[in-house]
Structures are given as C-alpha cells and as structure tokens.
Amino acid sequence: MKWDKLDEEPCSLSRTVAVVGDRWTLLILRESFLRVRRFEAFQSSLQITRHLLSERLKKLVRFGILRRVPYSEAPKRYEYILTQKGLDLYPIIMAMVHWGDTHMGDERGRPLLHEHKTCGKQFDPVMVCSECGEPLHAKQVHVHAGPGQRELAG
Amino acid sequence: MKWDKLDEEPCSLSRTVAVVGDRWTLLILRESFLRVRRFEAFQSSLQITRHLLSERLKKLVRFGILRRVPYSEAPKRYEYILTQKGLDLYPIIMAMVHWGDTHMGDERGRPLLHEHKTCGKQFDPVMVCSECGEPLHAKQVHVHAGPGQRELAG
C-alpha cells in the first residue's frame, strides 16, 4: 500500500486514516486539545523523538489541521494551534477516549473526567442520528453507495 | 516509545490508540462493519499483505474485538466477527467517516451514504452530551483529573 495516496481513496475513512491513522498523530492531537502548543511541550509530554515530532507537525500543518503561528519575532518562534478543521476532530478523539474508558479501564478508574460547561455536568459523549436524535448502533445503519463511490466494497 | 505497553498508559486515548492506532487496523474494522468476515475477503478487498493481515487479526482477537468462529469443520476454517467490544467502536469509525466526508471530500461527493433504519432517513452522526443532549464542542468542555490519573498532562 502506498500510504501517501491513501487520502485520495474513494473512502472517507481511508482519507481520515491518511491524516490521523498513525500512533503519534492522535497523541499529538490529544495534547493540542489539552492546550499544548509548543514544540518543546509536545516533545517532553509525549517523549516522542524530535525528528518524528517535527515531521508530524509539518504533516498536520500541511493538511490544515494545525496552524503554525509566530509568537516571537526574534528569534522567530512558532506555536501550533488547532484550526477549525482540527477542532472538528474532537468527536473522533472523544469517541476514542470514551471507548478506552469503557473497555480498556483498570481498577483505578478513569484518568480524566469531562465536564460540559454548557450544562455544568460530568458527561460521556454519545453519538446520535442527526435526523431523529436517537443513539446510533451499527446494526441499525444501512450503507449504500454515494456519488463518490468508485467500486463496491467486498 | 514501547508501543506494546501503550495499553497500560493512564490515558484512555492511549489505550485506544494501542488497539486501533495503526493504519491497517482501522481499515480492517471498516470491512468488519461492512460484514466482511473471512481472511481471503479482507485480503482481497484491502490489498493488505497476508502476513500483516494475519498479525492484525490475531491482535484484534487478543484484544477481544473480533471473535474467531469456526464455519467449517473439515478443513477447519474460521471467520472473524465483531464482539460487543468491537461493535462499540462504531462511534469512532463513524466520527472518522464523517470528518472525512466534511473535510477530505472531492468534487465527486460522498463515497457512502448512511441510512438510519430506525427513522428511515439519511443521516450524519452527531456527538452530543449524555447529560443535556447538546452537540459537543471542544471549547465547551473542561477536563479534570479522574481517579485513574497518575500525573498531570503538560
């Protein structure tokens, strides 16, 4: 598989995997959502090698998920801030956190709790249907080809 | 980073990444949700190498996401079916598909459309707060340490 062309596949999952489908990228994004913005901060909190961090940040900027914003003129220094496209990854991150909470927990309980400022309560993320508002389950969903389909899956 | 210990990190995202955080695993799961079950079917629809497919399937079985179920006694043959733990990954997959639809689309339109059997309509997945039902946005969420936290993130 030529991973550098995965973002051109006629499959929205593949295209998303092309961007966030490696181990470090998701962890970097987690840090971004926790307000980490600077190279050194990412590096020390993740223990990622500097080389790979540099590469991943470039890739995220290239895909328009992070913006490289100067915060010091001399010496020129930059920080990495989520764009709207990046902020829109939030449901993915939250879905993963919730699955981890549910299925990969240990006896110590959840590492993080989430509070919804809007209602003031501690919550879990729930995925619902945009039309009827009911929670979604795989078996209640029927898939059919859209206009961008090239071939039918197996 | 020792990726084989990522599932013991005090972070639910890391634990989830330990399971689904590589490029092939998510594509394999997509096929599973599309009802693909057999080795040959995964292999031919994904063009993954047989070696890696074998490894990934084993890993998914080990983590309890797929079950290896015999469908022929002689010769012994097995197929791979999502467990409840696996089915619970659906929101992650759907969140990724939706992000891809929104941000990585091309002029041809969506590759797949989703119909909610319950209400009969074509829908998008929306992530909402379990407590108030409002759609979630990163900036409206406050994070604080839970009982399983070991150290504060940067």
Added chain:
DNA sequence: TTTGACAGTTCTATTTTAGAACTATAGCCT
C-alpha cells in the same frame, strides 16, 4: 563571553512493513 532556552536537523541502528513465494488441509473431478 558564556550560558541557556527553543526549535528544529542530521545521523545510524533497530524495527516494521511490503511483496512474493511457500505450506497445509480437504473437497471435488476424472
């Protein structure tokens, strides 16, 4: 003028993945 902070880049050894061929079991056909 030296030290330290920050944001990277460069280098080599190790690990992972790709790509192809090979193995094993059993049914089916002649």
Added chain:
DNA sequence: AGGCTATAGTTCTAAAATAGAACTGTCAAA
C-alpha cells in the same frame, strides 16, 4: 488414485519507518 482448486495461513528478504542520541542556529540574559 492422482491432480486441481479453495481457504487460511506462514516464511523469507528487501525496503521503509522509527528510535535514540547528538548536533545546529538564533537570540536573550547574566
């Protein structure tokens, strides 16, 4: 019986990605 086919893997080597550590360049502060 002998050979062909289907399915589900395993094994092998070359190529690519990652880890780990050291190095570079810029500027501020002491």
